[in-house]
Amino acid sequence: MKAKVYVALKPSILDPQGKTITGALHALGYDAVREVRQGKYFELDIDAASVDQARSLAREMADRLLSNPVIESYRVEVG
């Protein structure tokens, strides 16, 4: 079963990379872009019996390793 995990810095935390990318997009003329937040994306192929089980495993992995809960938040999509 495929699970997707999206990890990004919490909204309260300054994202210097996103800020730099925002500046670069503005330099290209994309003034419509207000803000860019950069994150990480993981594709997990999980051996699970159900969508719920895959989701709960993906969440556990995101809590323990894929994200650092001190500075990052994540979102899981399954299926």
Add this chain to the structure above:
Amino acid sequence: MRFAVVVFPGSNCDHDAQYALSSALGQEAELVWHKARDLGGADAVVLPGGFSYGDYLRCGAIARFSPIMTRVREFAAAGGPVIGICNGFQVLLEAGLLPGGMRRNRDLKFICEHVHLRVEATDTPFTRQAAAGQVLRMPIAHGEGNYYADPETLRTLADDRRIVFRYAAPDGSLDERWNVNGSTAAIAGICNRERNVVGLMPHPERACEAAVGSTDGRVVFESAVAALAACAPVAEVT
């Protein structure tokens, strides 16, 4: 005293630490592979700088699961002195042995230069020989040393005087322009609640001999030696 210097795949300041401790400070220092079963009877543990696991995922995120970290955790819980330098500090944060996290440096640059640190707390095994407010000059070399703590954690750190080092001006004054990487409250190093686990981004092991530009790092290790000597068992009186 006997120091264990942990070697993760990608550590690159392990030999610097071993050299500083043995040649410059005259102590025993053993390199301990991260898959080792024990710390070899060490009196103190050094988690050195470098790029453990290539800094993949997040700095220190994978090293924290190395087998030796179970022993380091037990050693720390028993009150043993542990110091994490640079990547070692990042490992301690990821392992939850110290609070907070690391972000990319404010200006996104890898910074490799000498900085000045103000000693904020002298009641740790790694600063007890320093004077409060003493300014130490030593190098930093990191891309992700922008320490972050949320407001509540920061308040706890401040209330418990667990901020051990701050980036400062050469005269010891604090000003945001000397906060080289943008760290919360210019924090360069902190300790745990029990004060035996210290993490810092600067490299004291690279500042132990005049030939490399500074000897200010010596006080960190001399403090550890003094702390261990102070709690060493006294010879039995018959």
